[in-house]
Amino acid sequence: MVNIIWLFFIVISFVAAIMNGRMEALTEAAFEGAKSGVTVSFGLISVMVFWLGLMRIGEDAGLLRKIAVLLQPVVRFLFPDVPKGHPALGYIMSNMSANILGLGNAATPMGIKAMQELQKLNPEKETASAAMCTLLALNTSSITLVPTTLIAIRMTYGSANPTEIVGTTLAATLVATIAAIAADRWYRHRYRRKPPNSIGRNGTAMKDPPGAQGPPGNFDSEGFGGQGETARDNLLAAKHGKGEALV
Amino acid sequence: MYEWVTSISAWLIPFMIVFIPLYAAFKKVPVYETFIDGAKEGFGTAINIIPHLVGMMVAISMFRASGAMDMLASLIRPLFDSLGIPSEVLPLGLLRPLTGAGSLAFTTELIKTYGPDSMIGRISSTIQGSTDTTLYVLTVYFGAVGIRKSKYALKVGLFSDLVGFFAAIIICLFVFGS
Numbered sequence: 573m574v575n576i577i578w579l580f581f582i583v584i585s586f587v588a589a590i591m592n593g594r595m596e597a598l599t600e601a602a603f604e605g606a607k608s609g610v611t612v613s614f615g616l617i618s619v620m621v622f623w624l625g626l627m628r629i630g631e632d633a634g635l636l637r638k639i640a641v642l643l644q645p646v647v648r649f650l651f652p653d654v655p656k657g658h659p660a661l662g663y664i665m666s667n668m669s670a671n672i673l674g675l676g677n678a679a680t681p682m683g684i685k686a687m688q689e690l691q692k693l694n695p696e697k698e699t700a701s702a703a704m705c706t707l708l709a710l711n712t713s714s715i716t717l718v719p720t721t722l723i724a725i726r727m728t729y730g731s732a733n734p735t736e737i738v739g740t741t742l743a744a745t746l747v748a749t750i751a752a753i754a755a756d757r758w759y760r761h762r763y764r765r766k767p768p769n770s771i772g773r774n775g776t777a778m779k780d781p782p783g784a785q786g787p788p789g790n791f792d793s794e795g796f797g798g799q800g801e802t803a804r805d806n807l808l809a810a811k812h813g814k815g816e817a818l819v
Numbered sequence: 820m821y822e823w824v825t826s827i828s829a830w831l832i833p834f835m836i837v838f839i840p841l842y843a844a845f846k847k848v849p850v851y852e853t854f855i856d857g858a859k860e861g862f863g864t865a866i867n868i869i870p871h872l873v874g875m876m877v878a879i880s881m882f883r884a885s886g887a888m889d890m891l892a893s894l895i896r897p898l899f900d901s902l903g904i905p906s907e908v909l910p911l912g913l914l915r916p917l918t919g920a921g922s923l924a925f926t927t928e929l930i931k932t933y934g935p936d937s938m939i940g941r942i943s944s945t946i947q948g949s950t951d952t953t954l955y956v957l958t959v960y961f962g963a964v965g966i967r968k969s970k971y972a973l974k975v976g977l978f979s980d981l982v983g984f985f986a987a988i989i990i991c992l993f994v995f996g997s
Binding site for chain 2: 574577578581582584585586587588589591592594597598600601602604605606608609610612613614616617619620621622623624625626627628629630631632633634635678680681683684687688690691697698699700704705707708709711712713716719721722725726729730731732733734736737739740741742743744745747748749751752755756759762763
């Protein structure tokens with residue numbers, strides 16, 4: 573999909589540049605784009621370094637797991653295939669909260685960290701897992717409580733009521749988020765039926781991989797790539813130096 | 820309500836900067852060393868994103884400069900006019916999933932031209948606030964972990980932008996309409 577979009581942009585741009593006689597502008601734009609790609613990445617360094625440092629402290633102190641446990645019900649619904657108490661859930665929650673509060677700068681590192689945690693659970697490292705797609709859906713539609721930048725711009729241009737858009741923004745963003753979650757769900761179920769990329773919720777969509785020992789059909793044994801939850805919990809517990817499941 | 824939320828926004832980050840290390844110190848975590856340990860990851864991650872971001876930004880920048888963007892907008896414009904939607908906001912809807920900075924600049928331009936309290940000003944503010952730069956988010960998040968096949972993520976992202984765009988217009992026309 574991204575391959576097609578990318579090629580589409582470049583080819584269409586070339587054709588449009590011929591039609592509009594803007595070939596020189598096209599060259600300039602290409603290099604300008606490359607430059608801003610680097611500038612944006614470098615701009616991210618400071619925020620990433622700072623937040624990931626702080627978040628590591630939070631993780632080691634067990635704060636992230638606490639948050640994850642606290643918000644279990646919501647996250648359980650949105651990310652059914654992430655094991656209980658997994659650090660990814662803590663990062664997902666921090667990412668969502670930062671988005672809701674309009675702290676864009678803080679949201680990105682946490683989102684990336686959440687992706688990295690989800691990648692550890694991903695059986696196919698080059699293909700996005702269902703959970704990763706859900707996280708992306710939440711981020712592209714993210715609920716906004718305070719569109720701070722917009723309020724500032726409205727103030728600058730002398731609005732009589734700069735904050736009057738807070739309500740409409742919240743309503744529109746809510747509609748977009750619900751649509752994103754619904755679409756995500758729809759695709760998630762569609763893709764689940766297509767092996768081998770599928771991630772079966774109860775292991776039912778999987779063709780009983782050899783060696784899978786989790787009790788099939790059990791609500792708590794949501795298989796992830798055929799791996800039983802018990803196995804994963806043990807793995808996690810080992811990582812965190814505990815002998816029992818984390819929740 | 821609004822005051823309350825803004826003050827949470829203002830307090831939250833300083834609170835986190837103080838609370839997290841303090842809590843960790845009580846848990847006997849070596850705070851500074853842990854910070855450095857985690858922070859080291861940040862640099863590499865940001866550097867890893869560069870090729871992805873350069874690739875995307877080049878394509879988007881070319882798309883805009885070639886005039887393809889304007890041609891696309893003029894194709895859809897009649898449909899907007901017939902629906903009674905101010906077609907001035909149309910380029911914003913096309914721009915928003917592609918570039919955050921670009922769409923913010925366009926919104927600012929609309930607000931400057933038509934006034935923040937005009938219908939166009941209100942609609943564009945709402946659109947800008949309620950949608951996100953899908954392509955950037957996808958590039959950064961998936962690029963950072965080396966995902967090549969994004970599966971249906973882009974479709975869902977673009978769909979939610981589309982819904983957000985029209986929801987913003989309809990809600991504004993309903994709330995602020997005479």
